[in-house]
Structure formats: C-alpha cells, structure tokens
Amino acid sequence: MTDFLEVKDLTMRFGGLVAVDSLSFKVAHGSIHGLIGPNGAGKTTTFNMISGFYTPTSGQVLLRGEDISGLQMHEVARRGVVRTFQHSTLFAELTVLENALVGTHMPFRPNIFAAIIGWDKEDRSGAEARAKEALEFFGLDHVMHERAGDLSHGHQRALGMAVAYASHPDVVLLDEPFTGMNPEETRQMMDLMERLKADGITILIVEHDMQAIMGLCDNITCMSFGKFLAEGGPHEIRNHPAVIEAYLGGARHVA
Amino acid sequence: MPKFLIWIAALAALIALPHGLSFSQQEILVFLTINVLLVASYRLLTLTGEWSLGHVVIMGVGAYSSALLTKKLGVYVPVSMLLGGVFAALIAVLLSFPLFRMKGFYFLIGSFAAGEIIRLLWKRFRDPFGGAKGIKGIDPMPDFSVGFYQFDFFEPTSYYYFAGVVVAVCLWILWRIEKSPVGLTFHAVHWQDKLAQASGVNVRAYRTLAFAIASGFAGISGALLAHYVGTINPNAFDIDLMVFVLTWAIVGGTATFYGPILGCVVLTVINEVVLRELGLEQMRPLIYGAIMILSILFLPNGLESIVQKFTQRRASNGAPERSPAE
Numbered sequence: 306m307t308d309f310l311e312v313k314d315l316t317m318r319f320g321g322l323v324a325v326d327s328l329s330f331k332v333a334h335g336s337i338h339g340l341i342g343p344n345g346a347g348k349t350t351t352f353n354m355i356s357g358f359y360t361p362t363s364g365q366v367l368l369r370g371e372d373i374s375g376l377q378m379h380e381v382a383r384r385g386v387v388r389t390f391q392h393s394t395l396f397a398e399l400t401v402l403e404n405a406l407v408g409t410h411m412p413f414r415p416n417i418f419a420a421i422i423g424w425d426k427e428d429r430s431g432a433e434a435r436a437k438e439a440l441e442f443f444g445l446d447h448v449m450h451e452r453a454g455d456l457s458h459g460h461q462r463a464l465g466m467a468v469a470y471a472s473h474p475d476v477v478l479l480d481e482p483f484t485g486m487n488p489e490e491t492r493q494m495m496d497l498m499e500r501l502k503a504d505g506i507t508i509l510i511v512e513h514d515m516q517a518i519m520g521l522c523d524n525i526t527c528m529s530f531g532k533f534l535a536e537g538g539p540h541e542i543r544n545h546p547a548v549i550e551a552y553l554g555g556a557r558h559v560a
Numbered sequence: 561m562p563k564f565l566i567w568i569a570a571l572a573a574l575i576a577l578p579h580g581l582s583f584s585q586q587e588i589l590v591f592l593t594i595n596v597l598l599v600a601s602y603r604l605l606t607l608t609g610e611w612s613l614g615h616v617v618i619m620g621v622g623a624y625s626s627a628l629l630t631k632k633l634g635v636y637v638p639v640s641m642l643l644g645g646v647f648a649a650l651i652a653v654l655l656s657f658p659l660f661r662m663k664g665f666y667f668l669i670g671s672f673a674a675g676e677i678i679r680l681l682w683k684r685f686r687d688p689f690g691g692a693k694g695i696k697g698i699d700p701m702p703d704f705s706v707g708f709y710q711f712d713f714f715e716p717t718s719y720y721y722f723a724g725v726v727v728a729v730c731l732w733i734l735w736r737i738e739k740s741p742v743g744l745t746f747h748a749v750h751w752q753d754k755l756a757q758a759s760g761v762n763v764r765a766y767r768t769l770a771f772a773i774a775s776g777f778a779g780i781s782g783a784l785l786a787h788y789v790g791t792i793n794p795n796a797f798d799i800d801l802m803v804f805v806l807t808w809a810i811v812g813g814t815a816t817f818y819g820p821i822l823g824c825v826v827l828t829v830i831n832e833v834v835l836r837e838l839g840l841e842q843m844r845p846l847i848y849g850a851i852m853i854l855s856i857l858f859l860p861n862g863l864e865s866i867v868q869k870f871t872q873r874r875a876s877n878g879a880p881e882r883s884p885a886e
C-alpha cells in the first residue's frame with residue numbers, strides 16, 4: 306500500500322481561533338482510514354480543506370504527490386476525491402434517482418448541443434444505468450421515484466453516499482455517516498463500506514463516536530482541539546492514554 | 561395518439577387566431593408572441609435560482625444590436641436577429657464576472673444596476689445608439705413568399721406567423737435544454753450548490769451558462785420587437801416592462817416550463833380584452849400589482865398549479881411529477 310493522500314502541516318485559522326493546527330497524516334491507497342476526535346476537534350474543518358471547500362491558511366494536501374490545496378471543490382472532485390456532508394445535504398426537491406443522476410455528472414459530462422439535437426442518448430442511458438447501480442448498491446432502488454426530502458433519515462444518509470459513489474470516486478470522504486442510523490442500518494452500512502474497499506476505493510471517515518468505527522478502520526488518526534493526538538490501528542487507539550484522556554476530558558467538558 | 565391530435569388542433573387554432581381579430585388586436589398578438597419568448601427565457605435563468613432585474617435590458621441589447629447591424633452594416637434582417645441574440649448572450653457572459661460574485665438579493669440589485677448602466681450608455685452615446693430618442697426607421701423584415709403563403713410584413717398577421725415560427729423553435733430549444741442532463745444540473749445548482757460542486761459540477765460555469773442562454777433568447781425576442789415596431793429607445797426597456805415579466809412569471813408559476821407562458825398569456829388577455837374594454841388601461845400598473853399580490857396570497861404556486869391539479873388527476877398512475885415550488 307502506497308501513500309495516496311497526504312495531509313501536511315495543515316492549518317486553518319478562523320480569526321483568532323485555530324480550528325486545525327499543523328495537522329499531518331497519511332492515508333494508504335485502498336484502506337479505510339478513520340479521523341476521530343471529540344466534538345469541535347476540527348474534523349469537519351479538515352475535511353473541508355481536503356475537499357477544497359476551504360482554502361487552508363497554511364499547509365498542503367497531496368494527492369498522488371500533487372498539491373491540491375487551494376483548488377475549488379469541483380476541481381478536487383474531478384481528481385477523484387468526492388465527499389459527503391455531515392448533515393443530510395441532498396437535493397431535497399429532486400427525486401432519489403435525479404439525485405443519483407447528478408452524481409454521475411463527472412463520468413457522463415452533459416453536453417448542451419448534443420442534448421438539444423438528441424445525440425446524447427447513449428450518455429443518458431449510461432448515466433441512468435450508473436445512477437441505478439449506485440442506488441441498488443445502497444439499497445435505495447425501491448424508493449427511486451420518491452422525493453429525496455421525504456426519505457427517512459437513514460435513507461437520506463445512504464443517498465448522500467450513493468450520490469458520491471455514482472461518480473466512480475477514488476477516495477470518498479464521509480463526514481459522520483452513521484449519525485441518525487439505527488444499529489441495524491449502521492451494521493449494513495459498514496458492510497457496504499467493506500465492499501467499497503474491496504472495489505479499491507479509499508475511504509476516509511470522520512466520526513466522533515470512537516466505538517462505531519473501531520471494527521471498520523485499518524488506521525485511525527485521532528485529533529483534539531485541532532491538533533494531532535495519536536495514530537495507529539484500532540487496538541492501539543482504543544488503549545492510547547492520550548486518546549482516552551481527550552475523550553474523558555471532552556465528556557467532562559460536555560457534562 | 562390523442563396527444564398528437566391535441567397538438568394539431570392547437571396549431572390550427574394558432575394559425576386561425578389572427579383572422580378573428582381586429583387590426584389592433586392582431587398587433588397585440590404579435591407583442592404577446594414576442595413576450596412569450598421573453599418570459600420563457602427568463603424562466604431558464606430562474607432554474608439556477610437567480611432572479612435578475614436586468615433581463616429586459618438584455619432584451620434591449622438584442623434589439624439595439626440587431627437594429628444597428630442592419631442600419632450600419634446592412635446585415636440581412638433574419639441574420640441580424642440571430643446575431644442580436646448572440647450579442648446579448650456575450651454581454652451576459654461579460655456581466656457574469658461582476659454579477660456572479662453576488663447571490664440572491666445582491667444579485668437582484670446588482671443586475672438592476674447593470675441594466676441601468678447599459679440604459680445610461682444608450683442615452684449618453686448618441687452615436688451609435690441615438691440617445692434618449694433611440695433608433696428610428698429600423699429596417700423591417702423583408703417580404704418573402706413560401707409558395708402557398710406570401711409574407712407581407714406590413715400586415716401584423718404575417719409578422720405573427722413569422723415570429724410564431726421563430727418563437728416556437730426557440731421554445732423547443734429551451735424545452736430540450738430544460739429536460740436534458742444540463743437542465744438537471746441547473747436544478748442541482750439551485751437546490752444545493754455545495755453538493756453539486758462536490759459532484760464535480762463547475763457551479764460558476766453553469767450559472768453563467770444559464771444566464772447566457774436566457775439572455776441570448778431574450779436578445780432574439782428584442783430583435784423580433786425592433787424589426788416589427790421599427791423604432792426603439794431606452795425607455796422601451798425600462799423597469800416597468802421588467803415588472804410585467806416578473807408578474808407574468810410569478811402569477812403563472814415558475815415550477816413548470818409552461819407556467820410563465822400561461823401567466824403571460826392570461827394577463828395579456830385580461831389586460832387587453834377586459835381592461836381596454838372597461839377603459840381602465842391607465843390603471844394597468846396598479847391592477848397588475850394587485851393581481852400579483854392576490855396571486856401570491858391565494859395562488860402561491862401560480863396558475864400552473866390549477867393546470868397540474870387537472871392533469872395529475874388524469875395521469876395519477878404515472879411517475880409522480882416534481883414541483884419544486886419555491
């Protein structure tokens with residue numbers, strides 16, 4: 306396994322607040338990598354910088370050795386890094402199938418002139434086949450014609466992932482994918498992620514609930530207050546004193 | 561098959577229509593045809609979620625361009641109309657650089673300001689725009705014959721047929737765009753630009769594309785107008801007309817392709833038939849304002865929602881129709 310995605314001294318400042326403070330870690334190709342930490346640790350901010358939603362204050366994001374920090378989100382996506390959002394961010398007014406069709410934008414780039422004349426039939430049916438495949442993969446084909454906004458919370462989260470999956474990504478960034486899912490749905494979703502991994506897709510998951518992803522990740526990076534805290538396999542992280550301290554401290558803080 | 565017959569019947573009715581009308585009503589029919597294209601092009605822009613107040617000025621850009629191309633360079637009229645549309649689209653692309661730094665309300669105000677600047681330029685530069693008096697004696701569409709019909713463009717009926725064909729072709733293109741993956745991407749940009757971008761959509765490029773297409777067709781509608789009335793001036797494209805376009809779109813509803821067209825047709829008929837008969841023409845802005853407020857209060861999804869109620873009852877076993885009402 307080679308270093309595929311690398312975050313180097315990444316820093317994000319919001320005014321006086323340092324949300325992410327020279328964070329560095331590496332994600333191996335074809336692995337499932339977890340990024341954990343208490344609420345407010347800076348996980349989502351890190352995601353936003355990797356995916357191009359924020360431009361980092363300093364530091365680099367390297368994809369296959371290329372610096373992609375500072376690119377726009379669609380440019381990052383076109384390099385194969387596709388993200389989901391923490392809250393169910395969907396095209397709520399469109400149908401489930403149409404949501405997935407937007408996900409096929411990259412492999413089947415629309416052409417306006419071909420569309421007017423009607424010379425894009427192959428692309429349209431290709432896009433539809435891919436969208437349906439993605440929906441089937443996430444068990445959403447039976448709700449294909451429903452309005453996305455009318456889906457249950459668990460289905461909405463799954464649809465967010467289906468939209469990302471439809472684009473044939475190399476890396477998917479999942480921001481707290483299990484929130485709002487019941488244990489059964491969570492278990493199913495974890496199986497699907499194993500299957501994505503078997504397909505050769507690299508997965509980076511953000512989660513604040515440490516237990517949820519222990520069984521899933523090959524490697525875990527833990528951060529707290531924007532800083533790197535520890536890294537290692539699930540077993541190491543579970544027993545790491547600094548990680549336990551951060552979570553207990555966080556719990557005390559909340560309570 | 562019955563659908564096909566309905567289209568044939570509608571076409572026959574549209575062809576027969578001017579023969580039952582007086583001369584002045586025929587003239588209104590020409591303006592209505594042009595306005596249908598104007599409001600339909602406006603809808604394409606609203607697909608990406610932006611409401612512009614400069615659309616009518618962009619229509620004017622098409623009118624001025626086409627008029628000047630024929631007057632100064634002797635370009636053949638139908639060609640100049642097409643070029644008027646192209647020019648309006650190019651101006652829209654230029655305007656997109658400052659305007660698309662803004663969104664929502666700021667875009668609305670920005671587009672109004674941009675439109676007023678263009679109107680000021682028309683007034684300020686007598687050469688070539690003719691100043692406040694505008695351009696007079698614009699070349700009419702040259703007469704021609706298609707064998708079974710002789711086009712004589714001093715007759716409103718002839719111009720109605722000509723404009724009708726142009727508008728029909730334009731509407732067909734707008735419809736094809738809307739129902740294509742490009743149209744879906746416009747919706748995606750509107751409803752969730754972050755997610756669209758994460759799916760690899762260049763949001764800025766798509767907003768510009770919608771703005772340019774809408775402006776291009778508005779430009780063609782302006783050119784159709786210019787070569788019909790023969791004279792244009794900056795006040796023909798002022799905010800009054802823009803308010804009418806907004807009223808047509810809002811009263812008709814913008815969730816479907818036909819909504820704004822329906823609004824334009826119904827309000828024009830009310831305006832010309834009812835108000836003129838009652839001699840209330842002077843109160844047109846007041847009455848339009850009242851209609852707009854009433855329709856927002858009592859018909860928030862526009863006239864199209866009434867049509868949908870009837871058509872959906874008939875086709876209730878088909879795939880559910882989406883109605884992305886605001």
Ligand SMILES: Nc1ncnc2c1ncn2[C@@H]1O[C@H](COP(=O)(O)OP(=O)(O)O)[C@@H](O)[C@H]1O
Pocket residue numbers: 319322324342343344345346347348349350351
């Ligand atoms: N756009 C922003 N502007 C200002 N502060 C922000 C912004 N986004 C996040 N923060 C702050 O940065 C810190 C990290 O937030 P976040 O990355 O969302 O944490 P996590 O996802 O780990 O819960 C928090 O203190 C949060 O308030």
Ligand SMILES: [Mg+2]
Pocket residue numbers: 348349350391
């Ligand atoms: Mg977060």
